[in-house]
Structures are given as structure tokens and as C-alpha cells.
Amino acid sequence: MLNVLLPLLLFAALSLAVIGAIRRLQMWRRGRPSNVDLLGGLLAMPRRYMVDLHHVVARDKYMANTHVATAGGFVLAAILAILAHGLGLHNRILGYALLFATVLMFVGAVFVFKRRLNPPSRLSKGPWMRLPKSLLVFSASFFILTLPVAGLLPEGFGGWMLAAVLAVGVAWGVSEMFLGMTWGGPMKHAFAGALHLAWHRRPERFGGGRSTGLKPLDLNDRSAPLGVEKPKDFTWNQLLGFDACVQCGKCEAACPAFAAGQPLNPKKLIQDMVVGLAGGTDAHFAGSPYPGKPIGEHGGNPHQPIVNGLVDADTLWSCTTCRACVEECPMMIEHVDAIVDMRRFLTLEKGATPNNGAQVLDNLIATDNPGGFAPGGRLNWAADLNLDLMRDTPAVDVLFWVGDGAFDMRNQRTLRAFVKVLKAAGVNFAVLGLEERDSGDVARRLGDEATFQGLAKRNIQTLAQYRFNRIVTCDPHSFHVLKNEYGAFGGDYRVQHHSTYMAELISAGLLDLKADTGGSMTYHDPCYLGRYNGEYEAPRAVLRALGIEVKEMQRSGFRSRCCGGGGGAPITDIPGKQRIPDMRMDDIRQTAAERVAVGCPQCTAMLEGVVEPRPQVKDIAELVADALIEPAVPAKPAKRLEPEVIA
Template sequence: MLTIVLPILLFAALVLALIGAIRRMNMWRRGRPAKVDLLGGLLAMPKRYMVDLHHVVARDKYMANTHVATAGGFVLAAVLAILVHGLGLHNRILGYALLFATALMFVGALFVFKRRLNPPSRLSKGPWMRLPKSLLAFSVSFFILTLPVAGLLPEGFGGWVLAAILAVGVLWGVSELFFGMTWGGPMNHAFAGALHLAWHRRAERFGGGRSTGLKPLDLNDRAAPLGVEKPEDFTWNQLLGFDACVQCGKCEAACPAFAAGQPLNPKKLIQDMVVGLAGGTDAHFAGSPYPGKPIGEHGGNPHQPIVNGLVDADTLWSCTTCRACVEECPMMIEHVDAIVDMRRFLTLEKGATPNNGAQVLDNLIATDNPGGFAPGGRMNWAADLNLDLMRDKPSVDVLFWVGDGAFDMRNQRTLRAFVKVLKAARINFAVLGLEERDSGDVARRLGDEATFQALATRNIQTLAQYRFTRIVTCDPHSFHVLKNEYGAFGGDYLVQHHSTYMAELIDAGLLNLAADTGGSVTYHDPCYLGRYNGEYEAPRAVLRALGIEVKEMQRSGFRSRCCGGGGGAPITDIPGKQRIPDMRMDDIRETGAERVAVGCPQCTVMLEGVVEPRPLIKDIAELVAEALIEDAPSTRSTRREAPEVIA
């Protein structure tokens, strides 16, 4: 009897899965077109899955091994089950192989089951609680079914009772694992995930590459939407990417805004996009809600505006664009791109940048700096430093990109310290002076692509007039934008963060440094230096050269927690239960360090905003400048501490 039922069951499930797959693909295709290498992507997919994705998953050994056993066992078992039970190839070797595969899958499923006994809060519940049982049902049913094939049990063992039980088991297993895969069940992640890896919008990320710059909007194309209003305004492969989410909640655990009680949960956001893609409400979402927003009140469909239907605007504005979610996501989903796309629509079409956002953007347009300071005051901080201007010295080694910190009295100390270091190393450098403009970072993260592009093109025009080997900046945000985002507008430069450059200077022996004596130090990785640009080592190398042993925080390196200052978050200022910099300062206090080294003006401002007593905040440039030993008496004059410039 089973020999008749089994193939029907298997093939019926496969046919249903195929119908589901077509239906699902049509859902994704509601999105806008995207330039993707379809065939090349598919061919590259196995490698992306085995190497790049596994690399991310392997950060959690338990889950990595579990997944290898379960998924590997399942894929093998599925193929063999179709051959053996579907096509009736009752071969003994195939039988043994299928037994092995189902056993492997069973072991994996057991570990999945164990994890689901007391799941951490970041994991979604609901149908996901059913999945280990489905996996067990599938593997056990097929294991027993295959025993006769392998010749370990006689045919017809157990009679019709066992046959009926097994049939139910198989039905359960294949509905969840074949047909559920394309009809929106938990196993949807395997199907959508595989295709997402194949047609990822940032193919450069695979094979050890890095792609973090936001994709430009084509403002000359009047027909193209300015950002994303409705789910169908995403590109189709973005929609596919959302659908690939496994709801593991790694993003939720890493998100600083979620931890601070701001109304953002990256996992929920992606799931809301899936709801928007398929239509419906978020009532079936079985994970943590956006803090302070109950589940079940939001819904939408592909043709309805997202904001105030699916998600509220403050959810989008809570994001600090720190990329911790993207870094953690085992499916390599691009949360930040999606958030900025939706912000673009709010800013460019609705004019709904919250709080100080509108003012900051107006200031950027009118004064080229977010504070609205008179552009003529950009060089006041260096009034007594006799810096060379690019205009007078059109060819230099280093173009020192000052950034908008020039208007901030605290950051001026960092800038002056770095100038001291450059002078001590006798570097041939110059600044743009009044020709410099804001890099456009804040405007872009706030969704104002138009202002960003205006600033970028004008900066590129300015830079094109001069010859320099590299650009060095103390601001990781400018660094990131100049390095990764100006390329799309024709600006390709060698850009370095000052920590990288100082590490090079120290290696080259150009700096004569005394050992630092100021007490213990921990280092806070800026998001835009670390996760965005992979520079974790140079700042630590500089600190080592000062004789400092960094007391690492638990969350450091690629897991570093954002200071709360990125993405215009201090400007949009969405209230939460606590402040992100306070949480980061608690991380810092945990190390017991007396000082925290930073490499970003935003981090400095945010961390110094924490109420005292707290560890001292020092930019790396300040630490190096303090440790400088100046040999020749002729340089004495530059050594004298000049009074702070008050802008």
C-alpha cells in the first residue's frame, strides 16, 4: 500500500511546492527591476552558501553544526527519498545512504528540538516551534520506511498500523518541508534564502569582499520613485531578501536601538516587509515586537504605503545605521539599505524628517554644514596653525579632510592633536580650507539623497582640481563616504582613517613616541570604521605602539555596539527607555578602564554626553599627540599648547 501512497504523496508535495514557488516568485517580481546576473548568481550560489554564509553562521558553533547536520541531512534525504520512494529505485546502497541521511538529519533535528525547549527571546516562536517536530517526523518516518529497502527489516513489517502511522508522518514531513517551503512556512527560508544568495543586491559581499556604501538614486530619472513608499517600490531582489529571513533574531540581539527601547526591531521590520509583500497583518508574527508597539495593529499589502500602515515612521528613524544587524544576519539581508530606502521617500517626497532633521538638511543646503554655521568659520580652529591650503599648494602627499568637526569645540582638540602629529612626522599635507564641504553623510542617512548628491558632486569637483596621494580624515563617516560612496559619482580616491595613517607612520618610524602613562585604556570601535570598512587592527596597533594594552570590551571589533550617534539618530532623536551611549558607557565601565580611546567625532560627542563620573574619552590622535617626543628644539614653537579656539 505504501509503495503506492508514497510516490503520490511525494510527487503531490513536489508539484504543490512547484506551484508555490511560482506563486512566491510572482510576489517578488512585484518589485522594481534590478540589475542582477541571474545565471552567474545561481552558479555562484553553492559557494556563497557553503563559504560566506557558513562563515557568518559559524560564529555560533552550536547552531552551525546543528544546521549542517539538519540541512545537509535533509537535502541528502530529500533527494534520496525521491529516488528511492518516489521513483521506486529500491537499491540497497541508496537505502543505506538514505538511512544515513535521515539519521544525520534526526540528530540535527534533536539539537534543534533541544534549542527550542527553552528558546532565547530573540527567536521567533509560533510555527517555528513546530519545525523541529516536523523535522523529526520527516527523518523518523523516512528512516523506518527505508529500513526494508536496506534489507534490515522485512517488507510489510508492522502491518497496516505502522504503514498508516508512517503515511501520516510522511505527510506531515513533506507538507512542512516540501510544500511549506514555498508556501510561506518556516522552511520558506531555504527556498528564498538560496535564491537570495544567488541574486543578492550586493554580490561584492561574497568571497571576502565588502560592500557597505549606499546605492545612489537616479535623480535624473523622473519616472523612478524617490525611495520606497510601498513594498512594490523595493527592487525584486530586495523583496526576495526579506523573504529569506529565518527569524533567528541575531539582528534583534545586536540592535542598539532595540536594546535602548526605541521602537525598532530589525527582525520585525524585515518580517513586516514580508507581510507587505504577501499582504495581511502582523498578527501572526511570533517574535519580539517593536518596543512599545503591540503586535496586530499594523498591516498592509504591496500596493499600500508602508509608513503608517505596516510600520510607523519612528521605527525607521530609530536606526543608527550601525550595520550591526547586517553584520550578524546569517542570511546576509540588507536591513540598512531598506531603512534608508524608506527614509528617502519620507524625506524627499513627504518632507517628514522628524525633529531637527529638516533644519539640519536646510543648513546643509544653505551653509554646507549641519550646524548652520557661517561657512567662513570653517578654518577658525586652525587660525594659529599656519596650515597649507590646497589652493596654494596644489600637489601634496596627504590631503587632510577636516570634516564638520571643525565647527565643534570638542572635536577641534582632536583636529589640533592630529595636526601636531602630522607636523611631527614632517608630512607634506594641506587642507581644503573653506573649499571643503560636508561630506554628505548625514544628509544621505537621513534620506536626503538630493542634498547628498549635490554635496558629493561639488566636493568631487573641488578635489578634482588638486593632486594628492591620499586623503586622511579623523572622521570615519567622511572616510566611509569619500571612500565608498563618492565612487558612484566619479570620485575615486585613496582614503584613510587617521588611525590607519598613524599606524603607517609609526611602522615607518616617523613618529618618536614615549610610552603612554595615563592609565588603562579600552577601545571603542566606530561603526563606520569597523563594520563599514573592516578597520579593526590599525587603531589597536597605534595603541600598542603607545605601550597601551587595550582592555577589550565584550562587544568589540565587528560586534562593537554603536555609540548612538550614527545615521542622524541624534538629530531625529526618537525616544526610548534608555540612551544608547549610556549602554555603551556601561560596556566601557565593565572593563574597568580609566580611559576609552575613540576614533570618531560622533562617538566622542555621544560618549562625552554621558553624565560624569565616567572614564575619560580620548581620540587616538590625542593619545598619540600626548605621547610625542619632539627632538629638535627648532620644533619647540609648534609644541606650545595653543589656547582652544572658540568658534
């Protein structure tokens, strides 16, 4: 009976899986066109899966090993089962190979089952609770069926009752594995995930690369709305990426807004986009809701507006764009891109930026700075410092990008400290002065691509007049935009954060420093320096050079908790149960450090806004400036790090 039934079950499941795959492909193709190397992506997919994806998955050794055993065993078992039982190739070697594959899969499935006995709250439940059982049934059924193929049992053993039981088991396991991959079951992530890796929105992330700059919006293309209004307004490979979500909830666990009780859960946001892709409601979502928003009240389809249908606007405005969700996602989904795309529509098409958002954007247009300060006061902080201006200097080693810390009295101390360091090292530097405008970071994160592009192009036009080796700034947000996002508009520069540059000065022996004696210290990694640009070591190298032993927080490095100051979050000001900077200060207090070193004006403002008593907040430039050994006599100009000057 099984000799007849097995091929029918296998090929019926395969046929339905092909139909389901075509159906999902048609759903993804509802999105906008995207320039993707289809064949090249498919050829690169195995390496992206085995190396890049598992580089992220391997952070959790338990699940990494489990996934290798389960997924690897299933792929091997499925291929061999089709050969042995579907095509009837009863070869003993083939049988032993299939037995090995099913045992491997079974062992992995046992560990999946164990994880699901008492799952953490971040994991989605519902159909996902069924998956371990289906994996076990699939592997066990094919193991028993393959024993005769391997010659370990005679053909037809066990009689019709065992055959019937095995037929049910095979039907269950096969339907879950093959149909679930394409018709929307838990295994869907396997099919969508493989193609997502092949046709990823940011292929430059693979092979050890880094890609964090937002994609430019074509403001002249009026064939579609500016930004994303409806699910079909995403590119097709973005929709594919949403469908690849495995609902593991690692993004949820990392999200500072979710932890603060603001109405954002990045996992649910992605699943809401999947609902919009297929049409329906969120009533069957089996994970954590948006804080303060019950499940079952939202729905939509590819052709209906997302906001006030699938999600509420305050969900999008809660995001700090810290990329913690993206950094943790084992499927390498781009949550932040999706959120900014939807913000662009709200800002550019609807003018619906909440709270102080509209005022800040108006200020940027009118005064070139978000605070609305008179542009003529941009250099007031340095009135007594006799700084060289680029317009008076033919060429310099360093163009010091001041940023909007120029208008903030607290951050003026950081700027003055860094100038002191530059002068002590004999660096040939200058500033733009009144020619400098806001980098556009805030405008872009709030979705105002038009204002961002206007600021960027004007800054690029200004910079094109001058000759310098590099741009150095104390602001990671300006650093990121200048380094990673101006290039799309013709502005390609060597840009460094001031911590990186100071580490070079110290390494070159251009600074005489005494040991810091100010007390114990921890270091807070800025999101736009760390997760966005991979710079974790330079700030710590500077602190070590000062004789400081950093007392690391539990959440540091690529898992550093956001201060709450990015993405325009202080401007949109969506309420939660607690403040993100208060949570970060609790992380700091747990180290028992007396001080916290920072390298970002936003981080300084957010952490110093925490009610005292709390550790003292000091920028790295301030620490270095305080440690400078003043020369007894004026020193000769130090040797420049790079004497040649490039345009």
C-alpha cells in the same frame, strides 16, 4: 499500500511545491527591476552558501553544526527519497545512503528541538516551535521506510497499522518540508534563502568582499517615487531577501535602538515587509514587538504605503545605521538599505524628516555644514597653525579632510592634535580650507539623496583641481563616504582614517613616542570604521605602540555597540527607555578602565555627553600627540611615505 501511497505523496507534494514556488516568484517580481546575473548567481550559490553564509553562521558553533547536519541531511534525504521511494529504485547502496542521510538529519533535528525547549527571547515562536517536530518526523519516517530498501528488514513488515502510522508521518513531514518551503511555512527560508544568496542585492559581499556604501538613487527617474513608498517599490531581489529571513533574532539582539527601548526591532521590520509582500496584518507575528507598540495594529499589501500602515515613521527614524543587524544576519539580509530607501521617500517626497531633521538639511543647503555655521569660519580652529592650503600648493602627499569637527570646540582639539602629529612626522600635507564642504553623510542617511549628491559632486569638482596621494580624515563617516560612495559619481580616491595613517607613520619610524602613563584604557570601535570598513587593528596597533594594553569590552570589534551617533539619530531624536551612549558607557565601565580611546567625532560627542563620573574620553590622535617626544633642535623633514603624487 505504502508502495502506492508513497509515490503519490511525494509527487503531489513536489507538484504543489512547484506551484508554491511560482507563486512566491510572482510575489517577488512585484518589485522594481534589478540588474542581476541570474545564471551566474545560481552557479555561485553553492559556494556562497557553503562558504560565505557559513562564515557568519559559524560564529555560533552549536547552530552551525546543527544547521550543517539538519540542512545537509534533509537535502540529501529528499533527493534520495524521491529516487528510492518516488521512482521505486530499490537499490541497497541507495538505501544505505538514505539511511545515513535520515540519521544525520535526525541528529541535527534533536539539537534543533533542544534549542527550542527553552528558546531565547530573540527567537520567534509560533510555527517555528513546530519545525523541530516536523524535522524529526520526516527523518524518522523515512528511516523506517528505508530499512527494507537497504535489506535490513523484509518488505511489508509491521502490517497495515505501522503502514498507516508511517503514511501519516510521511504526509506530515513531506508537507512541512516541501510545501512549507514555498507556501510560507517556517521552511520558506530554505527556498527563498538559496535564491537570495544567488541573486543578492550586493553580490560583492561574497568571496571575502565588503560592500557597505549606499546605492545611488536616480533623481531623474520620475517613473517611480523617490525612495520606497510601498512594498512594490523595493527591487524584486530586496523583496526576495526579506522573504529569506529565518526569524533567528540575531539582528534584534544586536540592535542598539531595540536595546534602548526605541520603537525598532530589525527582525520585525523585515517580517513586516514580508507581510506587505503577501498582504495581511502582523497579528500572527510570534516574536518580540517594537518596544512600546503592540502586535496586531499594523498591516498592508504591496500597493499600500508602508508608513502608517505596516510600520510607523518613528520605527524608521530610530535606526542609527550601525549595520550591527546586517553583520549578525546569517542570511546576509540588508536591513539598513531598506530603512534608508524608506527614509528617502519620507524626506524627498513628503518632507517629513522629524525633529531637527529639516533644519539640519536646510543648513546643509544654505551653509554646507549641518550646524548652520558661517562657512567662512571653517578654518578658525587653525588660525595659529599656518596650515598649507591646497589652492596654494601644487601637490602634496596628504590632503587632510577636516570635516565638520572644524565647527565643534571639542573636536577642534582632535584636529589640532592630528596636525601636530603630521608635522612631527614631516608629512607634506594641506587642507582645502574654505573650499571644503560637508561630505554629505548626514544628508544621505536622513534620506536626502538630492542634497547628498549635490555636496558630493561639488566636492569632487573641487578635488579634481588638485594633486595628492591620499585623503586622510579623523572622521569615519567622512572616510566612509569619500572612500565608498563618491566613486559612483566619479570620485575615486585613496582614503584613510587617521588611525590607519598614524599606524603607518609609527611603523615607518617617523614618530618618536614615549610610553603613555595616563592609566588603564579600553577602545571603542566606531561603526563606520569597523563594521563598515573592516578596520579594527590599526587603532589598536597605535595604542600598543604607546605602551597601552587595551582592556577589551565584551562587545568590541565587529560586535561593538554603537554610540548612538550615526544615521542622523541625534537629529531625529526618537525617545526610548534609555540612551544608547549611556548603555555604551556601561560597557566601558565594566572593563574598569580609567579612559576610553575613540576615533570618531560622533563617538566623542556621544560618550562625553554621558553624565559624570565616567572614564575620560580621548581621541587616538590626542593620545599620540601627547606622547610625542619634542626634538631638542628642529628636525630635518622626514622622508615621505610616498614621494610620487597622483591625481
